[in-house]
Structure formats: structure tokens, C-alpha cells
Amino acid sequence: MTEPRSLATLRLSSWGAALIAAVVIAGGGHAARAQERLSSEALAAQATDPTASLMSFQLYNWYTASLHGTDGTANQVVFRSAIPFELGSTRHIFRLTAPYVTSSPNGDDGFADLTVFDLMTFDCAWGRFGVGVSGTIPTGAEGLTLDQWTAGPALGFVNSSTKRVNWGLFAQSFFSYAGDADASDVGLVNIQPVFSYQLGKGRSLSVGNSAFVYDTENSRWSSLMLGANYGFVVGWAGRKWRPNFEVDYDFKNDRGNQEWVLRAGVALLVPKT
Numbered sequence: 001m002t003e004p005r006s007l008a009t010l011r012l013s014s015w016g017a018a019l020i021a022a023v024v025i026a027g028g029g030h031a032a033r034a035q036e037r038l039s040s041e042a043l044a045a046q047a048t049d050p051t052a053s054l055m056s057f058q059l060y061n062w063y064t065a066s067l068h069g070t071d072g073t074a075n076q077v078v079f080r081s082a083i084p085f086e087l088g089s090t091r092h093i094f095r096l097t098a099p100y101v102t103s104s105p106n107g108d109d110g111f112a113d114l115t116v117f118d119l120m121t122f123d124c125a126w127g128r129f130g131v132g133v134s135g136t137i138p139t140g141a142e143g144l145t146l147d148q149w150t151a152g153p154a155l156g157f158v159n160s161s162t163k164r165v166n167w168g169l170f171a172q173s174f175f176s177y178a179g180d181a182d183a184s185d186v187g188l189v190n191i192q193p194v195f196s197y198q199l200g201k202g203r204s205l206s207v208g209n210s211a212f213v214y215d216t217e218n219s220r221w222s223s224l225m226l227g228a229n230y231g232f233v234v235g236w237a238g239r240k241w242r243p244n245f246e247v248d249y250d251f252k253n254d255r256g257n258q259e260w261v262l263r264a265g266v267a268l269l270v271p272k273t
Contacts, residue, residue: 040202040233040240043269047231047242048196048206049158050170051121051130053084053091053272060265062099069255072105076112078265084272093119093130101144105256110141117154117172127168129157134172136186138179148179148186158194168194175216187216202233208246209263224251227261233269242267 046052058081064074082095099112117134135151152173160166169191176186190213196206208229215222231244246263253259 041198041200043240043271044198044202044204044231044233044242045160045166045196046271047233047267047269048194048204048208048229049128049160049166049168050095050192050194051093051119051128051156051158051168053093053121054082055084055270055272056080056082056267057270058082058265058267060263063262064258064260065262066259067105068250068253068257068259070105073103074101074105074258075103076101091121092132093121095119101141104144106143108141108143110144112140112144113137113146114139119154119156125161127158127160127166129155131155134174136174146176146179146186147183148176150174150176150186150188152189156192156194164198166194166196170194185217188222189214189216203231205230208244209248221252222254223257225249225258225261226251229263231267240269240271242269 043054046054047056058079060078060080062076062078066073076099078097078099080095080097082093084091084093086092095117097115101109101112103109114137115134116137117132119130119132121128121130132154133151134154135149136146138145138147138149140146152175154170154172156168156170158166158168171192172190174186174188174190176183190211192209192211193207196204198204206229208227210226211223212221212225213223214220225248227246227248229244229246231242233240233242235241243266244264248261248263250258250261
């Protein structure tokens with residue numbers, strides 16, 4: 001029997017809050033001392049850099065206020081974690097994104113597929129670049145999954161040679177290699193522009209979750225999402241947090257595509273000790 005949507009959402013929110021609380025407690029005094037050493041401006045810059053070796057735990061609400069060519073709205077709660085680690089002499093950043101759909105135009109709700117990437121990063125004179133692999137895991141509920149395992153190369157760079165501006169590009173690819181034989185093959189390339197401007201005192205403007213998605217199976221752009229994100233770093237309970245707010249618009253006006261998307265959330269930032 002499917003539990004009521006409100007109860008499922010409450011349980012998910014409680015789980016996310018408990019997970020972040022556990023991370024806060026587990027971090028101990030080491031993380032607090034590291035945060036004191038790292039300025040709010042530096043944390044704000046790293047928080048919008050997908051190649052940065054910054055541990056973070058994020059909880060968001062993504063609300064689709066309108067769809068192209070049809071009525072309806074949608075909403076999902078998203079948990080995202082970024083975990084830096086070292087393997088031999090190489091540095092990596094592993095990121096996991098777990099969405100939970102609370103409402104959709106067709107009435108489906110539940111967990112959607114997990115998205116992951118592992119990026120091996122390298123510092124250089126002008127900033128940082130990384131290469132690795134990305135993929136999806138078909139954990140989604142019926143109607144909310146691709147029913148395919150996907151993987152593909154990931155690469156990106158961020159130029160941080162100036163104090164206030166970071167810019168670059170991050171690309172992930174997803175090609176199906178296993179899964180339900182009846183499901184459609186998947187071939188997607190997700191290109192994300194990276195741009196952030198530091199306003200001072202831990203405040204920043206960025207392009208957030210902007211992404212241009214190319215469907216290689218159908219040789220067409222399937223989404224052209226562009227947006228603006230405002231966030232600020234604050235200290236609370238001996239930790240550094242980044243509340244942020246975002247507005248996005250998809251310029252690919254295919255029927256059923258997201259049109260306006262509103263995002264709000266908070267990230268717990270845990271710099272290296």
C-alpha cells in the first residue's frame with residue numbers, strides 16, 4: 001500500500017534533517033577549526049565550483065512552477081552530497097544526487113534515479129580541471145526512472161585566476177549499457193556553464209543549475225536551462241552553511257518541458273581539516 005504523499009514527504013524531510021545533523025555532530029572540532037581558517041569568501045567560491053575539494057551536504061526543494069505547452073506543476077526534494085577523497089597520489093571528488101518527487105503532472109511520486117560522478121582533479125596556475133566518469137542508477141519508482149544503468153565520461157575546468165570571478169565548464173555524459181530490455185536507450189550529454197561572482201562577505205551570484213542537455217539518441221537539444229542563483233555563507237552551531245535561492249528558465253519550449261523552476265535550499269560546508 002502506498003503511503004500518503006504528505007507522510008512520505010515528511011519522512012524524507014526528517015531523514016534529510018537527521019542526516020545533516022549526524023554530519024554536524026560527526027564533524028567534531030576539527031571541521032570547526034578548519035572553517036575558522038577558511039574565509040567565507042573562499043567557501044562561497046568553492047561552493048559553486050563542481051571541481052572544488054569541498055565536502056558538502058545539501059538539501060533543496062525544486063519547484064516547477066509551469067511547463068511548456070501544458071498545464072501542471074511539479075516538485076521534488078533533492079539531497080546532494082559531495083565527498084572529496086584521495087586515491088594514491090590523485091585527488092577525487094565524488095558527488096551523489098538523490099531526488100524525491102513529491103508531485104508531478106502525471107501524478108507519480110517517489111524516488112527518482114540516482115545521479116553520481118567521480119572526478120579526478122588537478123590544480124594548475126589558473127585554477128583547476130578534472131576528468132572522470134558520471135552515471136545514473138535506476139533506483140526510481142515506476143514512472144520516475146529510465147530503467148537503465150548509464151555511464152560516460154565527465155570533464156570540466158574552472159578558472160579562478162581573479163579574486164571575484166570564477167568561470168568554466170562542466171560536462172557529464174550518460175549512455176545506457178544495461179537495464180530493462182524494453183526501456184528506451186539513453187544517450188545524454190549534460191553541459192553546465194560555471195560562473196560565479198563574489199559580492200563580498202560570503203555572498204555570491206552564480207548560474208546555479210543551468211544546463212544544456214543534448215540527446216544523442218535523437219540528435220537534438222532536449223533542454224536549454226539558464227538561471228541565476230544567490231547564496232550567502234553564514235556561521236551557525238559552529239559550522240558554515242550556505243542558504244541559496246535560484247530561478248531557472250528552460251528556453252527549449254518542447255511540450256512538457258519544465259518552463260520556470262524555483263529552487264531553494266541550504267548546504268552544510270565542511271572544509272578539509
